Amino acid sequence: MQIKEVIALLEQWAPRSYAEDFDNTGLLVGDSAKTVSGILVSLDCLEAVVDEAVDKGCNLIVSFHPIIFKGLKKLTGADYVQRAVLKAIKNDIAIYAIHTALDNNWEGVNHQILETLGAQKSSVLIPKAGTLKKLITYAPQQESKALLDALFTAGAGAIGQYSECAFTSEGEGSFKPGADANPALGSKGQRHYEKETRIEVLVPQHCESRVVSALIKTHSYEEVAYDLIPISNTNKQLGMGMIGSFENPLSEAEFLALLKSRMHCGGIRHSKLLGKPIEKIAVLGGSGAFGISAAKAAGVDAYVSADFKYHDFFSAEEQLLLVDIGHYESEQYTKNLIVQYLSKKITNFAVLLSEINTNPIFYL
Known part of the structure; x- marks a missing residue:
């Protein structure tokens, strides 16, 4: 399994598009094409955590917090961030940060x-705004069910605890194929009238390209008419x-x-x-x-x-x-959550929970 395949699983669960603008999520260090030998999950990626990954034969660290948060202008080992990054590079260990993408997750x-x-x-x-669009499209009435099924499979139509939500209405569409067209219905140069179904579904931001691809692939028309409209509704399961x-x-x-x-x-x-x-x-x-x-x-x-x-x-x-x-205390179980998720998805190698306590604060 390659690192990029693990990343795909993580981003299926906690899409990077839902991370906050100030954040630095994703693959921070390493080559995504490398084969995974083991995954170590930690709250923070400090030098000691990289050492732990080396000792346990893990070449991918999934860290909740990003070790690189502000821009790095040099790599001289002058501070704890640079030392952790340098050690990861020297040992060919990749570092992935999930942070606010998981903060905003309903099960995060x-x-x-x-x-x-x-x-x-x-x-x-605090529901997250600007993450929903409405897709409006039109299809021959006999194709509407198959098209809806494809859109739902691609991720459209979810509203809170409900899935496969849509509104449909019947009407008549018209079009005239040009000389270079290849119409599925009608004839070139002649106006064609078709009984059509208007379909409206909500599309979450992270599913947008997948839904549009499913629409175009499933639809019989050579040119698919659709509107993808940003809406002000908040996603009640995201934020x-x-x-x-x-x-x-x-x-x-x-x-x-x-x-x-x-x-x-x-x-x-x-x-x-x-x-x-x-x-x-x-x-x-x-x-x-x-x-x-x-x-x-x-x-x-x-x-x-x-x-x-x-x-x-x-x-x-x-x-x-x-x-x-306390900051650490409020997030300490997050690494357990990540391990549980990855362990269900990956069974051919170990997903390990870091044993390093990275809390920098001590109490009398």
Whole structure:
């Protein structure tokens, strides 16, 4: 199996097109045509992780965080980033980063936090805009079912928990084939009328080229008429953070104790206790201060994330409990999630979980 085949599996699960603009996801180091000897999955790709990959015979590291985030202007080994990259290059080890592509996934980072806490997920906290288009096309009525099947197979027609969603209407189309045309219906130089079905389906951004290809391949017309229109609807199963709830409400003390135990927190910072039960919560792995206003608007009882600054805690305004459990702590189970996914997809060689604790923060 080549590295590019592993990448295809990862991007089928967490498409790079859904990563945030500021991010640096994808293959950061290495040759995608190389044959894979083993995969090591880590939260961060530090020098020690590269050493671990060498020791375990892995030539591909799948890291949640990108080791190269800002542009590298030199490779002299002057800092921890350069040293990790140099060691990977010297040992012919590829590095792939998945980061916010998985952050935005319905079954990604935040799903894992809620599952670890025993909460049921319900919706995305900050749905991602600009990731849906509407495809409108026309086909002879007798072909409409086969065309719909092809579009659905290519990924069109999904709305939340529903699939194979479409709207169709009947009408009559007309066209006149030119002298150099090769019409499937009608005759050259003569206007032809055909009973047609108008088909409308939603197309997620990452499926766009596949859906259009299926449309053109399946359609009998030599020239396929279609519109692919950007829409302002948000994708309700794609975006940052997630809202969930507990079947039985917890007291604030019980909730904080649960977080400390399940998330293995060295310390928890939180806003003023309000003496209210915790039932509906929002979570966002990593630096999540930007999600506080969305959590308040969602009416959650508590918002769990990391890297809150001093003034961020004031914005709780006694409306909810803000809880900072630490950046590493909020994302620590992400590597387990990646291993689980790849292990189901790949069975002919090992997908290993890194044993290196890359948390740079220590607690007294």
